[in-house]
Amino acid sequence: MAQKGKGIAEASEMPPVEAKAAKYRSFEGLRERFRIGEEYDIVMMREDESYLTTKQGCFVLSLDLLEAGLRLPVPEIAKELLRSWKVAPIQLTPNSWRTIFVFCIICKKRKIEATAEIFRNHFSLACSPQSGMGIVYVKHRTNRMRINFSPRLSNNKGWTGRLFFVGRRKGANIPEWDFPVRVVEPLRKADMAPFLIQGAAAASQSLNAVGVNHAEGYLTEYKLVKYKLSRAWDDEEVAAGRDQKEMAKYAETIPVNLYLIRLDEGVSARGSAQKAKAVVRGGAMKKAPETATIAEAASLPQPKRKEKRKAARQESRAEDRTSEEEVSDERRARKKKKATKTMPRVAERATEVEEEEEDLEPLQA
Known part of the structure; x- marks a missing residue:
């Protein structure tokens, strides 16, 4: 019977079913809005791929993390924290990134050197099993610095859906990624505060009484550049007046649109x-x-x-x-x-x- 059925199928000369072209996420206005240099490649991801997907020479990033203040190149304090926690950038929730960068701005306004050790003395890392495998977030330690955001930013659901790969463009002078890029399940143990001595301990203690509400107001492109959390303005941007305080929220007016395109398997x-x-x-x-x-x-x-x-x-x-x-x-x-x-x-x-x-x-x- 199996052979007979096979013969009928061959005799019918039915055309083979063509494979459906894959849908890829494509972003419009991404480079302009977040000032991503040409030395970085923005590589599209398939619609069915997730933050767990790996690609040689690339790491996964989300549009939500860029909106939270993360910029390329990744600031040094962020790299130190990622190495300390052994997590990739995509594993930290958007509010965690906001907390890191607001902490850096507050430290610089108080003329304190922002380090990973001082940050970890005020905030600890915790797992977020409801958000998915390997997702983590930072939370306040008792009797330490407090950074709060508007209630509209309290819901982090869906932020792992607007994803893309970041790679190094061929010939660009970018070193190897010096922070974890692969998503791994972090160790489920308490994130103990580091032991600080002398100047670092005094600086950390001076921040204990600091409290910031609606802290997202600090995270404009103007302030990220001013406090060296984003790359400096280039000559063209200076000529256009982007470095002026009156243009502090200019970048937020540039729209970024996500849409799906279909690519043939050979493309x-x-x-x-x-x-x-x-x-x-x-x-x-x-x-x-x-x-x-x-x-x-x-x-x-x-x-x-x-x-x-x-x-x-x-x-x-x-x-x-x-x-x-x-x-x-x-x-x-x-x-x-x-x-x-x-x-x-x-x-x-x-x-x-x-x-x-x-x-x-x-x-x-």
Whole structure:
């Protein structure tokens, strides 16, 4: 029976089922908003890949972590903390990153050297099993410095969904990653406070009474650069006035959009988004030109991208209207042909129905 069934399948000459093109996450405006230099590669991730996915020479990053203040290159104190805790950047929740950077700013305002040891003397690391494997967060130690954020930032759910890889561009002068990049389950033991001596102990003690509410107000691009948590302004940005206090929140006005594009199996996700091809299957056929054009627009400057995407949508709608008009004309022609073969009264009634439909069509449109 098995052989007979095999023979029937071969005789039917059914075409092989084509593999569905994979969907990849693509970000528009990411480099401009977070000032990511050309020495770094932004590598797309598949929609079904998670923060546990590994890629040679890359580490996983989330858009939410960038919004929390993390910048490239990663600040030295952040690297020290990651090495101390033996965790990758993606394992720390967004509010944990906010806490680290607000701590650094407060220390510099008080003329205290911010170190990983002093931070760990005020905050400890704890596991967050509800958020997923290996996810950790920092919490306040008793009778130590307190940093609080607005209630709108209390929910960290969903932040591991807007992911991408960061790699080193070929030929760029970037050293090997000197912090963990692979997600591992941290040891479930208490994070003991380090033993501080002399100057470090005195500096840490002076921070015990500090309390900061709505601390996210410190994390503007202007202050991140001012306190050396982000790279310095380049000549072009200085000429545009980005280094001025009046432009403190300019970066927040640059939109960042996440959308999915489909790539054929033979196309590398590392390549340009211009190579993206929409999969034309059933109901997706009409959306294919629009999707391909939007993917192509991702490599254009931001004002041109919006114009390109808007033109693609208008063109798609125009094609939809044209196809609907053609279908309506064919339907009227069939009814008229059928009416000529019936009795005169029926033909007359059919004509009246057609006239009523023609009168109603503009209203329906």
